Amino acid sequence: MKTITLGAQADAGLADELKRLTGKDAKRCLQCGKCSGSCPMSFSYDLTVNQVMRLAVEGKRDELLACRSIWLCSSCHTCSSRCPAEVDPAGHMEALRQMSRRAGLAAEPSSRVFADAFLATLKRNGRMYELEFMMRYNLESGRPFTDADLAPVAISRGKLHLMPPKVAGKAAVARIVERFEKERDA
Amino acid sequence: MSLRFAYYPGCSQVASSAEYDASVRSVSRALNIELVDIPDWTCCGSTPAHNIDPRLSAALSARNLVQAKATGQDMITTPCPSCLANLRNADHKMESPEFAARVNRLLDEPYGGGMGATSFLQVIFEGVGLERLAREVVRPLAGLKVAAYYGCLTTRPAGLMAFDDEENPTSMDKVLEACGAKAVEFPFKTECCGASMATSCRDSVPLLGGRILEMAKSAGAQAVVVACPLCQLNLDMRRSQITAKTGEGNTLPVFYFTQLIGLALGRPESELGLDKLCVSPAAVLECLSKAANPLKEPQPCA
Numbered sequence: 001m002k003t004i005t006l007g008a009q010a011d012a013g014l015a016d017e018l019k020r021l022t023g024k025d026a027k028r029c030l031q032c033g034k035c036s037g038s039c040p041m042s043f044s045y046d047l048t049v050n051q052v053m054r055l056a057v058e059g060k061r062d063e064l065l066a067c068r069s070i071w072l073c074s075s076c077h078t079c080s081s082r083c084p085a086e087v088d089p090a091g092h093m094e095a096l097r098q099m100s101r102r103a104g105l106a107a108e109p110s111s112r113v114f115a116d117a118f119l120a121t122l123k124r125n126g127r128m129y130e131l132e133f134m135m136r137y138n139l140e141s142g143r144p145f146t147d148a149d150l151a152p153v154a155i156s157r158g159k160l161h162l163m164p165p166k167v168a169g170k171a172a173v174a175r176i177v178e179r180f181e182k183e184r185d186a
Numbered sequence: 187m188s189l190r191f192a193y194y195p196g197c198s199q200v201a202s203s204a205e206y207d208a209s210v211r212s213v214s215r216a217l218n219i220e221l222v223d224i225p226d227w228t229c230c231g232s233t234p235a236h237n238i239d240p241r242l243s244a245a246l247s248a249r250n251l252v253q254a255k256a257t258g259q260d261m262i263t264t265p266c267p268s269c270l271a272n273l274r275n276a277d278h279k280m281e282s283p284e285f286a287a288r289v290n291r292l293l294d295e296p297y298g299g300g301m302g303a304t305s306f307l308q309v310i311f312e313g314v315g316l317e318r319l320a321r322e323v324v325r326p327l328a329g330l331k332v333a334a335y336y337g338c339l340t341t342r343p344a345g346l347m348a349f350d351d352e353e354n355p356t357s358m359d360k361v362l363e364a365c366g367a368k369a370v371e372f373p374f375k376t377e378c379c380g381a382s383m384a385t386s387c388r389d390s391v392p393l394l395g396g397r398i399l400e401m402a403k404s405a406g407a408q409a410v411v412v413a414c415p416l417c418q419l420n421l422d423m424r425r426s427q428i429t430a431k432t433g434e435g436n437t438l439p440v441f442y443f444t445q446l447i448g449l450a451l452g453r454p455e456s457e458l459g460l461d462k463l464c465v466s467p468a469a470v471l472e473c474l475s476k477a478a479n480p481l482k483e484p485q486p487c488a
Contacts, residue, residue, distance in 0.1 A: 021240075040378040040394050044387055072387055075233060076338040076378035081352050090343075097237050110386035118234035122246075126228045128197035137385065146385060150423055157462045159202040159423070169226040172249060172294055179292045180242045 010059035022091035026056040035079035045069035065100040071108030123177040126170030192259040193221035196266035203415035205459025209444035212457035230272040245292040247276035251301040262303040267339035273303040324452040326366025328477030329486035333372040333407035334358040337417040365450035392431030439467035
């Protein structure tokens with residue numbers, strides 16, 4: 001776990017920005033640590049969930065947007081369901097992922113590539129097409145053999161299609177993604 | 187009571203979890219649940235879309251709410267908890283006119299609200315109900331010991347899912363018991379299996395899924411039963427990866443709850459996609475068919 005000095009270079013607007021995105025106030029966090037104790041992905045984190053919440057209150061924008069934990073969260077919502085102060089740590093982790101992406105600070109390239117590969121696949125096919133998604137992910141993540149061991153069993157069980165799905169609405173999905181990208185980049 | 191829903195299978199159910207879709211349809215035929223296919227449905231955006239932006243996620247889901255409305259139904263059912271969360275989230279968030287306007291800008295056809303969504307588990311548990319389900323059973327599951335594993339999203343976030351107890355759900359246990367199985371005490375009902383982290387954090391599923399399987403085994407279960415396609419894939423197709431990491435040779439098969447209901451309702455095995463499971467369910471099936479042999483005294487599986 002990382003050590004971060006509080007007080008220096010605080011961004012006073014961070015907690016409010018998160019409040020706007022999540023509808024919850026991080027300042028109500030009690031620092032009880034129940035979120036961290038409940039989190040199944042803690043083993044992989046550089047900041048515990050309660051540290052993330054504290055840093056949000058302290059306005060440590062750069063440290064949060066560049067931390068690994070937000071990208072390793074599996075969105076299981078156990079933290080939020082057990083939080084006695086009802087500050088929705090899972091919602092904060094998700095809002096921080098969105099902000100981290102926009103700021104170009106995503107510290108876990110594989111998680112960022114996962115989302116990019118998913119969206120690119122969706123834009124082309126209208127639905128998930130696992131083969132294209134995995135090829136995109138494997139090429140762009142620099143981990144070319146990810147899950148290649150599963151291909152034989154997946155293909156033999158008819159669980160991995162070798163042809164893309166036929167989806168009439170794929171053009172409508174592409175338009176949604178294009179409009180989103182245009183607004184985002186404007 | 188008429189049970190008719192717009193049906194949203196979700197992407198997994200036409201690919202890696204085809205057996206979930208097949209068994210949902212088979213069980214629906216047996217229980218007179220009418221599934222009205224949503225024409226030209228598309229992906230709800232899954233986890234990546236809401237990690238990128240809430241509007242993108244809502245727009246991808248709302249397109250399907252619009253398509254579902256065209257069927258004349260006001261309620262969708264879907265087998266996938268993640269699709270359900272996205273569809274419901276879009277409908278709930280778009281109750282805010284400001285958010286709805288920003289989402290509708292991304293859509294060809296605006297979503298004007300009014301489309302509900304429910305899980306297929308909830309349809310069975312509340313729509314069909316345990317009494318009627320038990321009456322329809324023709325081939326009881328003979329005391330088969332099962333660990334009902336709900337995963338994260340069947341009950342969480344509680345405010346959105348509004349179904350069962352978020353820490354100790356019992357709906358699937360009761361459904362399986364109505365079919366003649368014995369649900370074991372299983373403390374990891376709602377622990378996360380690693381979800382979609384398996385690809386980008388490769389230690390996640392071997393560690394988390396491995397714990398769930400070991401707990402099911404030590405609880406005395408002969409099978410794990412799930413209601414989520416990602417939980418199923420992680421615990422079943424990724425078993426070799428789990429075993430490689432943990433060194434534990436756990437051979438528990440992982441059924442969809444609809445496959446076991448289908449067996450209990452006497453649906454043909456060919457309709458339930460049992461041959462698609464990666465970890466062989468042969469031992470369980472053999473014991474069920476022995477128990478159902480009319481020439482012998484019924485033998486419990488356990």
